[in-house]
Amino acid sequence: MWFVLLFLVSENHEAFWEAARTGDLAVIKQLVDAGTPVDAPTKYGATALIYACDKGHLDVVTYLLDRGADINHKDSFYEATALSWALFAEHDEIVALLLARGADGADQVLSFGMRRGSLVLVKAALDAEKLTPAQLVAAKSQINNETPTEIRALLDAVPTEGMGEVHEVPDATLQLYAGAYHSVDLGMTVRFTAGDNLLNGAIDPDQPFTLRPKSNTAFDVVEQTGQVFEFQVDNEKVTGLVVTSGPRTYAFKTGEMPEAESPAVTAEPEAEPQPVLGAKRPWPMFRGVDADGIADGQGVPTRWNVKTGENIAWSTPVAGLANASPIIWGDQVFLVTAVSSANDQTFRPGLYGDVDSVEDVSEHSFRLMSLNLQSGTVAWDVELANRAPAVKRHLKSTQANSTPATDGTHVVALFGSIGLLACYDLEGHKKWHTDVGVMDSGWFYDKSYQWGHASSPIIYRDLVIIQVDIQGQSYVAAYRLSDGTQAWRTDRDEIPTWGTPNVVRGPRDELVTNGPKIRSYDAKTGELLWQLGPNSEVTVATPIYAHGLIYFTGGYPPARPVYAVRPGGTGDLSQIDDKKSEWLVWSKSKGGTYMPTPVAYRDTLYTVANDGRVSFYDAETGDETGRYRLGAGVSICASPIAADGRLFFTADSGDVIVTTTGPNMRELARNEMGEICMTTPAASSGMLVIRTLNHVYGIKQKINESASEQQEALQMK
Template identity: 40%
Template sequence: MKTLTVKLSVLFACAFTLTSSAHAQSTTDWPSFRGPRARGVSEGGSIPTTWNADTENGPTQGMLWDTEVPGLGHSSPIIQGDRIFLLTAVADKGDLELNIAAGGNIDAAEDDGSQSWIVLCYDKTTGKEIWRQTAHQGMPRATRHSKATHANTSVAVSGNRLVACFGSEGVYCYDLDGNLIWKRDLGVIDVSKYGIGWGYASSPVIHGDRVALICDDPDHPFVTVLRLADGEEVWKVDRADECERSWGTPLVYESDGVTQMIVNGWPWIVSYHFETGEEIWRLEGGGDNPIPTPFVANGWIYITNAHGGKAPIYVVRPDARGTLSLDEEEPSEAIVWNTERGGSYMSTPVVSGDYLYLGNSNGVVRCFHAKTGEKMFEKRLGKDAGIIASLVAVDGNVLCASENATVYVLATGPEYELVAENPVGEPCFATPAISDGVLYLRTTKRLIAIGNSEPTN
């Protein structure tokens, strides 16, 4: 029986103000991992479909600006108003490297000396750094995978509050000018497999006056909700009987008066009541390395995971309750459709139009009809392509950022149509962001803005 700790008080109705006239969230903000409503979809405007951001092989095209980013981080750009926020980890001595190679290398990095965990703020229009704050400095409390970093997560922003979670190095809340509001130590969160700590990757989610966090260390997995105002715990659920590990970001979704916190895990995918932590429904997972984040499209919840011989896709109705069955003879009515193969390992899929797109670390992209589950196509992208970043959709196209320093653009539709292969100079592991007709990319070295501009030498 899982342990449930609930702290209820009149502070649920605290008068903390989530918006301000100076930092009100607009429709062009990209406020958290995968943007508005965590769907990975830009809901207005368009961006160029072809560009060249490889400054070593010019002339560049479509690049409005670029700026060098210190350290190592797979944190995605987050945008609020005229500011962009990133996380990074900078070694106190020397420059650390990533293992940029395909294949099954499972080793942890051997270069984990003293680090500084840093929050960065840039001007959205010019790329100029506005401020940086060192959240923590010291020796890492857990190792990282040789292709991962100590700053894999993205921040979440609401109103004048920014929340950054570095896993074992803690949670930090700032205002948008970089002033620390509160911090909280979550303990060591060593998300591991094969005895190797592969690093923390679950981004925080802000919903109302709460912050949702997944902390699935195999030795003591838990999920928790904190108050945004002061970081105090609202509830915490021990997941020892539900999950051995998870790197995903939670989905917080409100439907028919019930707000759920849906957590991709193995062996169980579980939905919790966001107000109390009580379980709403559960579904036995397939892939034993759950990384992609659940998301909503067509009013349904899309979930995928992979590894260990299975790569399922599940589409669940939000009114699901109890333990869901995938039995072919008596499937739960809450399951819209599912397939045992075709899911993605690391990248979160996206729904564009009527179609579900999934990118994989081996460079294969798959497409299913989002409403029926019918498989449309399966194609391999270019040489050495590997899709680690989550997919995003804009203006009828799907963007696949790859570790081979290329962003592939696919046209939405039932047939495979490659619109462009756009060089960006360095591998891209971070999920792109889109705001006001500009695409923002974080490569292993730079932050880049792509928009309508003339070629430059």
């Protein structure tokens, strides 16, 4: 009986939060009258008031406040109040209401109002009568030629005398704090300039904020309550900066982010590695054989030029959008795409934290294609379905995110937003379609934000295996290649994830999955073998296997670990206090990376952060052996690959950066594709294949042929 009651309470809470997100005041009133607590929190501490403020439902906010909702409650994950959510979403009328009802944060509202030139926000902040002289001084320092006259008049009319003391910091001290500070762990640089008893800051690349002094070394953030910047000073010299945000602290060093933190390159650099063409090796799934990302002996060139045609064998336009990578088997390149009937090409690469979805849910043509590896000509192009996706996509996502897989007889494609798992032969003939259910992957904090499923299918023996971590019931499942029927399914207590599973072959073949809880299953039966935590709340990287170890990484709060696990374990491998499992060979509690899958090449594990910071670890011991920066302003979602002593990093901008390997890493080439590129390259049989936003390119080392001759040949094609 208690279980039934608990289930009903949970269901009521879910309905309550959903009504707050959608603005259904009638349902909210009904549930509150039936006993639902007005401040019932989600797993992450979000409440109905927070959701209503974020979505802009003024009537719901008013009702919840009237029923006693805690106006200053902070969620437990982002530590943000309802006012902060409304402020960032630019629901100014709700912000004004919250302040009028006694919410904290008038100083934050005032600063935002000044930056945005919002009379509503500035007036609401002043009317709250909670501002200190320091906060008013900070606001007045933001006045410039673009500040509306009405806002100037409001500030001028407010006296600062008699409202308490403003802590004055000597100008020489403020000038001492001016400059740059960096955190390698966060991949972030913050810069300060000194103002009128204030410090004006900006986070790389451009997120301005203002610091006001609490003491000569400690400063509050005007725009964000609960954050303190403490400058570390020794003998009148600034040695660093510590940022406290709630229970978390972050250390910054003085100076710009180093371009490279590798050991110094020798005066005589080693000879440049050359491409090697050896035995053919297919690239049958995401990141190639076993997702290892290694293309040794496949003749991958170091340099090419799309504009001149240098080393460009062919270029083929592809309709639609896809973040799915190409795969190669023999002389065939396979890829998928989704073509919007509304021709909505909305796409936004780069480093940003926007959680919004693209609204395009028009009918899409979901397609599987085969191209000739040597010429790029389309051998066949099959429409698998034509329907509207049931799930929206993120600004950086598409409706075709999952890379297909092949075993040389079958080619399998997965489209999560329509719940389609499909199998074809290599001539494009349909073998079977299986409805696996719509896959709604999105923000764990608020399920109304849909981002799109991205985990790719893998083929293991006579099975195709998929990892489906979604807003509903998550699971891993295996389907028979022969007919698409389900062989086994194991449910997972998991929030949405985006990583592809992998199989580690051995005496006991293990299916390993990334997620907030790392797990391993018997690949033949789906039985859970072991699990490990903690990990990031959002995981994207695929587990990889090398040197007898399985490597996992996560780069999103609350944990950013790197793990190296020996297969064969059972039970919970998580480290408890000082007790470490014998199966956990080494780990790092921070420094894990977010989207790109690492590559273990030769004796080194390479991870790359979204901002282009590369870290090197001894693959067997976990000792950090170096760091390298791919350049300022670089944004990377694609995963690196390795070939013949070189690493290939594909930036969102379309630049493919080629470097040497080892501790003395250096850049060899920066090849511009000329289009956005979010996919991981494929390499086989002397050809590097890259999918950009609108094209697929075949890149091949050409001998004794001028760039002009190559360009002429390309145009003739």
